[in-house]
Amino acid sequence: MMHGPDGTHYPEWILWREIVPPERIAMLHGEFRDDPNAFDSFLSFHRLGEGTRIVMRTVFPTKELRDEAVERYRAIEGGRQTLSSLAAYVAEISDTGR
Template sequence: MTTTSSGADPDRATADREIVISRAIGAPRELVFEAFTQVRHLSRWWGPEGFTTTTRSFEFRVGGAWDFVMHGPDGTDYQEWITWREIVPPQRIALLHGESRDDPNAFESVLAFEPDGEETRIVMRTVFRTKELRDEAVEKYHAVEGGEQTLSNLAAYVAELTRNDTAHHETTPKGAES
């Protein structure tokens, strides 16, 4: 399994149950955090290549939930549920992710948004309840590749936002911005 981390030593108690994926994104962390925390952004980039997302409900607050369906490229629908457990803008998000609110196989993820010069390094650390659940996620659901593709989609989306913002500022006459 190929993963990268921010250099922090993994917790030895969870090392055989976790996946850590990291990516540098060419934007300030406030913008990367916003793209990860507002449904109008999430629906544009969330998921691996070829997937789309339909949100049923979204409440970004500690204890709030995101109830959504991921539509696979083969037409398979995946029911998904995320409960937000910790939110520290623009630094960190902790969440519980499963198929439903009471999914016994739900996994925990912590996302760190670390400033890295002009970029933001996002580190996604996911811990499963058992090694077997982690192994199933990796082998059956391609969790590592899916996570890397999801962060790649985020990077491309944020790059598009910054390009559009730059183009807007370059084409807007001085004094015309509100």
């Protein structure tokens, strides 16, 4: 379940298609199993100096579904927030030695 900033709850279902540490993750993301509007997400991890660059690519079944995700659900901003939260978490566990 994903919780929106306005308190709306969105059902989530993810099929992890591929996890190749430390290179990439691929997943199918929808609201439920066999969701015809499910989309693929691909994350790749690249060493960049002392850090890591993450490239996130999402492929929707149609342009209309992509546009809806961007405009109605603010998916680009949400992706940035998610990656920012991940960066903060990694920094925290790195600082504490966990």
